[in-house]
Amino acid sequence: MPSPPTPTFWHDVWALVRTIPPGRVTSYGTVGAMLGSPRLARAVGWALHALPPGTDVPWQRVINARGRISFRGDDIRGMEQELRLRAEGVEFGPDGAVDWSRFGWPARGGD
């Protein structure tokens, strides 16, 4: 079902990101994997980069595979994202890394 060509790619990414519950975080690779391939990470990042301001997509809940914010250069956005995640209830470790097994999404069955 979700496997249309490219133009709708962004739409799929945003739709998936919208399904991320608050207090949870996921990685570009995970989102890409849900869309078809874990290597879509770059395309996913590109899709979020194209997000308009005032969007309803919680792009802040999407971070890199290490549970950290990477961005390249836009540190302002990165700090904003961290603050937003904290407001959602996400805790950052000593390195500023998120506990994937605790706030990662999809959430583990147990808990």
Place this chain on the structure above:
DNA sequence: ATAATGACTGAAT
């Protein structure tokens, strides 16, 4: 159609 870029990822140096 080809080349270059990018909010990624993993392995190599």
Place this chain on the structure above:
DNA sequence: AATTCAGCCATTA
């Protein structure tokens, strides 16, 4: 541990 190289996919020129 930090930096660099290379692979992958979608978008833009």
